Amino acid sequence: MKKIVGTRGSMLALTQTKWVISELKKHHPNIEFEIKVIKTTGDRVQNQPLDKIGEKGLFTKEIEEHLLSREIDLAVHSMKDMPSVVPEGLKFSYVPKREDARDILVLKEGYTSLEDLPYGAKIGTGSKRRKYQLLSYRPDLKIVPIRGNIDTRIRKLKEEGLEGIVLAAAGVHRLGMNQVIGCYLPVEIMIPAAAQGALALEVRANDVQTEELLKPLHDGSTEIQIKAERAFLSAINGGCHMPVGAYCTIHEEHIILRGLFGDEEGKRMLIKSIEGQLEDAEQIGCELANRMLKELKGEKR
Numbered sequence: 001m002k003k004i005v006g007t008r009g010s011m012l013a014l015t016q017t018k019w020v021i022s023e024l025k026k027h028h029p030n031i032e033f034e035i036k037v038i039k040t041t042g043d044r045v046q047n048q049p050l051d052k053i054g055e056k057g058l059f060t061k062e063i064e065e066h067l068l069s070r071e072i073d074l075a076v077h078s079m080k081d082m083p084s085v086v087p088e089g090l091k092f093s094y095v096p097k098r099e100d101a102r103d104i105l106v107l108k109e110g111y112t113s114l115e116d117l118p119y120g121a122k123i124g125t126g127s128k129r130r131k132y133q134l135l136s137y138r139p140d141l142k143i144v145p146i147r148g149n150i151d152t153r154i155r156k157l158k159e160e161g162l163e164g165i166v167l168a169a170a171g172v173h174r175l176g177m178n179q180v181i182g183c184y185l186p187v188e189i190m191i192p193a194a195a196q197g198a199l200a201l202e203v204r205a206n207d208v209q210t211e212e213l214l215k216p217l218h219d220g221s222t223e224i225q226i227k228a229e230r231a232f233l234s235a236i237n238g239g240c241h242m243p244v245g246a247y248c249t250i251h252e253e254h255i256i257l258r259g260l261f262g263d264e265e266g267k268r269m270l271i272k273s274i275e276g277q278l279e280d281a282e283q284i285g286c287e288l289a290n291r292m293l294k295e296l297k298g299e300k301r
Helices: 011-027 061-068 128-137 150-159 169-174 208-217 220-236 278-300
Strands: 002-007 032-037 074-078 090-092 103-107 122-124 142-144 164-168 183-185 199-204 244-251 254-262 269-277
Touching (some): 002 011, 002 061, 011 032, 011 074, 011 169, 011 199, 011 208, 061 074, 061 199, 103 169, 128 142, 128 244, 128 254, 164 169, 220 244, 244 278, 269 278
Parallel strands (some): 122 164
Antiparallel strands (some): 074 199, 103 183, 244 254, 254 269
C-alpha cells in the first residue's frame, strides 16, 4: 500500500512531514509513504504582508485542493495556519502531541532578554499578534515587518540591523536550531497563536482507511487544547487582519483558556481568561470569544 502525503516545501514543513511519516512507519512498516510538495499562495507571494494578500488559507488552500482531487491522501500542516472553517469533504484527523507553544525572541549578539534591549530597539515580525503584544510590554520598541522561512528571518536579523526577531519555539525546536535561541517569551507577555506548536493531519472525510493509520499518533491532551483554542478563533472570527491569540492549559480535571483579541490598529486589545471542565473545551472557547466581543462592542459606544 502507498500513501501520498502533501506539504509545503519549506524546510520546516518538510521536517514536520518527515517526522509524521517516521512515526507512522513505526506502526505501519509495510506501507510506503511518498511526499508531494505543493506551493501555496503564501509561498508564492513573499513581497507583501500576510494581511495585505487578502484571502484565508494562504498556506493551505492549494494543498486542500490536492486532497479533494485525490492527488494526495494526507496533508500535513501547521495547525496555526489552518482557517477556522475546514472545507466540505475534508476533516482533521488524530492530533499528534504538541510542541512548545511559546514564541521565542531571537536576539542580536550581546543581548539576553526583552528587558535588556536598548530604548527604541528594532524587532522584526510580520504578525500583528506579536507586534501589539510587544508594544504593550515595551511601547518604545520599533517593529519592522519581515516575512520568510526561519532561515530567511534569522538572516534578516543581521542584514536589516535588527536587535531581535520573533519566531515560534516549535519551529526552532523541530529544526534543531536551539543555538539561535535568545529567550522564550512567557504567555503572560506573549499569548501564542491559536494551536501554535500543533500539527494538523488533514484527510478526506470519507477516507476511513487513511484516518485509521493515524490513530497511534493521537495525543488526548493536545486535542483538548486545540478544541478550546480553535473554538475561540472561530467564534472571534479572527484572521491575519486582527491580533488574535489563544492558549489553553490543562490542570488535572479542568482547563484555563487565555485569549487575546484586538482591532487592526492595535488601539484596543483585550486579554481575558476563562476556566471550565475538560469535556467543555469547545464551549469554553466560544464563551470566552463571546465575552470579549461583547466587551469590545461596549468600548466602541
